[in-house]
Amino acid sequence: MDKDGTSQRLRGRRYPIVASECSPFAQGWNLSEAIARQKKAGVMLSCSYPGPPFLNDCPRTSIHTSFLVLLTLLLAGAVGVIWKLYRDKEQERWNKGWRKAQKLDDWRKARSYAAKVTLDLDTAFAELFLSEDRRRVQRRNLGQELPQKPGRFLCEPCVLGYEAFSSGRHYWEVEVGDRIFWELGVCEDNVERIWGIRESPQQGVWALEFCDTKYHALTSPRTPLPLSEPLSRLGIFLNYDAGDVSFYNATDGSHLYSFPPTSFSRPLFPFFCLWFYDPTPLTICH
Incomplete structure (x- = not known):
């Protein structure tokens, strides 16, 4: 600063400085003396930069408040999403339990239509041996001489029930034990007997299959059934008039599979x- 206090050099340029008549410096005050007096009085002069204008317009208290509001909204949204997922899961669990209870009730009702089912020796494949009461069948690697009958299976190891169903509701159970391969269900009276059978509703067969530790509904193509435990007894329910063929785990009453409703036009036999x-053996339960 020049002695007269009117100008100074800054970065190679000269800028005029105008002292106000009310300025202490214009009245001959000394800056050092002013600072010393402030220190003696316990007050410090503030030379800090006030900051950008937008911060002056938005105090720190407002910034903190806005941040807390935003954080609260985010937490509320997260809680809402978690609650919706929990509610949907509980609703799905309730629906699953309700459907299971309904199917269990259906099974109990189906058992009230217990049918008398026996095996028809005149339809049995030559390697199938029937018990005297016609309720148990076993396959042996041994042929037997049987009279020729028009309804006998000549190629497939099958046998039909003796009783035909052409109306009403009918339920029976079959003990399968630990047998490694079986097919059980119902079929039409004109199912193929001389040549091989293509088991499917299109060919007049509604049945379940167990093979190689896997269960399938004999649809076209086959429908896998993910059972958690192996079956020991199978329940079969036929509602002829409603076109319904359903299968149950006869041990705990759980529903296994129901074929799509159809319209039967011919008599059906246990298969x-x-x-x-x-x-x-396969054993028909009382």
Whole structure:
């Protein structure tokens, strides 16, 4: 600063400085003396930069408040999403339990239509051996001489029930034990007997299959059934008038599979098929 206090050099340029008449410096005050007096009085002069204008317009208290509001909104949204997921999961669990209870009730009702089912020896494949009461069948690697009958299976190891169903509701159970391969269900009276059978509703067969530790509904193509535990007894329910064929785990009453409703036009017979030679028989339960 020049002695007269009117100008100074800054970065190679000269800028005029005008002192106000009310300025202490214009009245001959000394800056050092002013600072010393302030220190003595316990007050410090503030030389800090006030900051950008937008911060002056938005105090720190307002910034903190806005941040807390935003954080609250985010937490509320997260809680809402978690609650919706929990509610949907509980609703799905409730619906699943309700459907299971309904199917269990259906099974109990189906059991009230218990049918008398026996096996028809005149339809049995030559390697199938029937018990005297016609309720148990076993396959052996041994042929037997049987009279020729028009309804006998000549190629497939199958046998039909003796009783035909052309109306009403009918339920029966079959003990499968630990047999490694079986097919059980119903079929029409004109199912193929001389040549091989293509088991599907299109060919007049509504049945379930167990093969190689896997269960399938004999649709076209086959429908896998993910059972958590192996079956020991199978329940079969036929509602002829409603076109319904359903299967149940006869041990705990759980529903296994129902074929799509259809319109039956021919008599239906209980259907049994025993692939592989296995000493474990299929037994119709009382």
